[in-house]
Amino acid sequence: MPGFRPVVLGIAALALAGCATFSEDGGMNTVSALTTERTGQSIQLAKPGHDTELAEKNVHQLLGKPLTPDTAVQIALLNNKGLQASFAELGIVEADLVAAGWMRNPGFSFGRMRTGNDVEIDRSIMFDLLGLLTIPIRSGIEQRRFEQAKLQAASQAVRLAADTRKAYFNAVAAQQTVQYMGQVGTAAEASAELARRMAQVGNFSKLDQAREQAFYADATAQIARARHNATAAREQLSRLMGVWGDKTAFQLPDRLPDLPKAPDTINDAESQAMQQRLDIQMARRGAESTAQALGLSKASRFINVLDVGYASKSETGAPRGNGYEIALELPIFDWSGAKVAKAEAIYMQSVHRTADIAIRARSEVRESWSAYRTAYDLARHYRDEVVPLRKKISDEMLLRYNGMLASVFELLADARTQIGSVNAAIETQRDYWLAETDLQAAINGSGSGGSSSTQMRTPASGEAAQEH
Incomplete structure (x- = not known):
C-alpha cells in the first residue's frame, strides 16, 4: 500500500532514533569514583584476560609486605569475589536500560485458506505503537534504575571496605592478646612448678599450692581460647580479602596502631x-x-495494547488488496484501576x-x-x-x-x-x-x-x- 509506506518508515525512524547502546565502562567509573571518595581506594571490574592478571599481580605485591588497614582494604576491593559478583548486577540493569530504548519486535502473521480452486492468503505485519510512544518514559525509568544500581554497587564496596578494616583490627588485637597470654602462661607455669617444689619440702600449704595450680590451669585454657580467637579473626580477614592457599600466610603487625x-x-x-x-x-x-x-x-x-501494522490479502482471480490493521485492547472488564x-x-x-x-x-x-x-x-x-x-x-x-x-x-x-x-x-x-x-x-x-x-x-x- 503506497500510503502506508511513509508510516512504516516513520515508525522505523522513531525507533532507530530512540535506540540505546551500552556504555563503554558499564557504569564502573561512577562506582569507582564514589568508592574512592569514601575509602580512598579505587575499584575495577575483573574481566577475563589482562584485567584478571593485573589484579592478581597487584594482590601478590600487596601481600608480600606487612599488612596495613589501607592495604587490606585495597586487597579486598580488588580480590573479593562476592564484590565482583555484585558488580555483574550493573550489566543486568544496563541491559534492561538498553532494551527499554528499543521498540518491540514487529509481529508477522500469515494465513492461507483454500476453497475448491480458490486460494485466499492473508498477510500482516504489526508494530507496537504504544510501546514506541512510551520509549522515553520507559528509558527514563530504567536510567534511574541504572543510577540506583551504581549507588548499590558503590555501597557494597564501601561496606566491604569498612568490614575489612574492622576485621583487620580484630585480627591484630587477637594476635596481640595471644602474645601477651603466652607470657602469662609461662609465668603461671613457673609459679605452679615453684609451688610444687616448696610444698614437697614443707614450706608451702596444700591450699596455696592448689591456688597456683588452678591459676596455671586457667591460664592454659585462656591461651587456647585466645589462639582460637586469633585464628577466627585471621580467617575472617582472609575471607573478606578473598585470599586462599599460600596467600593466607600474610603478615600482620605485632600491635595495634x-x-x-x-x-x-x-x-x-x-x-x-x-x-x-x-x-x-x-x-x-x-x-x-x-x-x-x-x-x-x-x-x-485506558490503552494497554495498541498495535498498528500493514496488511495485505490475495485471492485467486482477484487483484491483491492492501491496507492496515489496528489492534486495540478494549477496557471493558479491567480499567487498570488496580494497576x-x-x-x-x-x-x-x-x-x-x-x-x-x-x-x-x-x-x-x-x-x-x-x-x-x-x-x-x-x-x-x-x-x-x-x-x-x-x-x-x-x-x-x-x-x-x-x-x-x-x-x-x-x-x-x-x-x-x-x-x-x-x-x-x-x-x-x-x-x-x-x-x-x-x-x-x-x-x-x-x-x-x-x-x-x-x-x-x-x-x-x-x-x-x-x-x-
Missing part, C-alpha cells in the same frame, strides 16, 4: 550523612523511579521508606559519634592511667621483694592482677579503631548495620584473671 593525639572533630555530622550516605541516595532515586513509573501507569491506563492503585501504594511505600532511612541515618550518626568519643576516652584512660598505675604497683612490689619484704608468691600474685588491665587496654584500643570505622561508615557509607556494633564491650578476659 597508636591512638591519635586527639579525637577527630566533625562538624555537622548529620548534615554530611544526609548528603554522603549512599543508602539515602539510593532511596531517593528509588522514589523518583517509582514516581516516574506511576506516571507511566496513568498514561497507559494504578498498586503503583500509588508502591510510591507511598518508597516515600515513607526514604524518610525512615533518613531518620535512622541521623540516629546512627549520633550513636556512632558517642561510641567513638567514649572508645577514645576509655582507650586513653587505660593507656595513661590504669596501665601506668599497675606498672607502678608492680615496680613497688619488686622493690619490696628485693628488700625481702615480700615473698615470690606475693610478687606473682601482683603480676596476675595486671593481666586484666593489660587485656582491657588491648580491647579498648581495638574498640577505638572499630568505633572510628563505624563512625565513618555512618557518615559516608550506608551505616554500621545496627546499633549493636557501636555498643561498648566489657572486657571479660580481665574479670576472669581478677578472680584468682
Whole structure:
C-alpha cells in the first residue's frame, strides 16, 4: 500500500532514533569514583584476560609486605569475589536500560485458506505503537534504575571496605592478646612448678599450692581460647580479602596502631550523612523511579495494547488488496484501576521508606559519634592511667621483694592482677579503631548495620584473671 509506506518508515525512524547502546565502562567509573571518595581506594571490574592478571599481580605485591588497614582494604576491593559478583548486577540493569530504548519486535502473521480452486492468503505485519510512544518514559525509568544500581554497587564496596578494616583490627588485637597470654602462661607455669617444689619440702600449704595450680590451669585454657580467637579473626580477614592457599600466610603487625593525639572533630555530622550516605541516595532515586513509573501507569491506563501494522490479502482471480490493521485492547472488564492503585501504594511505600532511612541515618550518626568519643576516652584512660598505675604497683612490689619484704608468691600474685588491665587496654584500643570505622561508615557509607556494633564491650578476659 503506497500510503502506508511513509508510516512504516516513520515508525522505523522513531525507533532507530530512540535506540540505546551500552556504555563503554558499564557504569564502573561512577562506582569507582564514589568508592574512592569514601575509602580512598579505587575499584575495577575483573574481566577475563589482562584485567584478571593485573589484579592478581597487584594482590601478590600487596601481600608480600606487612599488612596495613589501607592495604587490606585495597586487597579486598580488588580480590573479593562476592564484590565482583555484585558488580555483574550493573550489566543486568544496563541491559534492561538498553532494551527499554528499543521498540518491540514487529509481529508477522500469515494465513492461507483454500476453497475448491480458490486460494485466499492473508498477510500482516504489526508494530507496537504504544510501546514506541512510551520509549522515553520507559528509558527514563530504567536510567534511574541504572543510577540506583551504581549507588548499590558503590555501597557494597564501601561496606566491604569498612568490614575489612574492622576485621583487620580484630585480627591484630587477637594476635596481640595471644602474645601477651603466652607470657602469662609461662609465668603461671613457673609459679605452679615453684609451688610444687616448696610444698614437697614443707614450706608451702596444700591450699596455696592448689591456688597456683588452678591459676596455671586457667591460664592454659585462656591461651587456647585466645589462639582460637586469633585464628577466627585471621580467617575472617582472609575471607573478606578473598585470599586462599599460600596467600593466607600474610603478615600482620605485632600491635595495634597508636591512638591519635586527639579525637577527630566533625562538624555537622548529620548534615554530611544526609548528603554522603549512599543508602539515602539510593532511596531517593528509588522514589523518583517509582514516581516516574506511576506516571507511566496513568498514561497507559485506558490503552494497554495498541498495535498498528500493514496488511495485505490475495485471492485467486482477484487483484491483491492492501491496507492496515489496528489492534486495540478494549477496557471493558479491567480499567487498570488496580494497576494504578498498586503503583500509588508502591510510591507511598518508597516515600515513607526514604524518610525512615533518613531518620535512622541521623540516629546512627549520633550513636556512632558517642561510641567513638567514649572508645577514645576509655582507650586513653587505660593507656595513661590504669596501665601506668599497675606498672607502678608492680615496680613497688619488686622493690619490696628485693628488700625481702615480700615473698615470690606475693610478687606473682601482683603480676596476675595486671593481666586484666593489660587485656582491657588491648580491647579498648581495638574498640577505638572499630568505633572510628563505624563512625565513618555512618557518615559516608550506608551505616554500621545496627546499633549493636557501636555498643561498648566489657572486657571479660580481665574479670576472669581478677578472680584468682
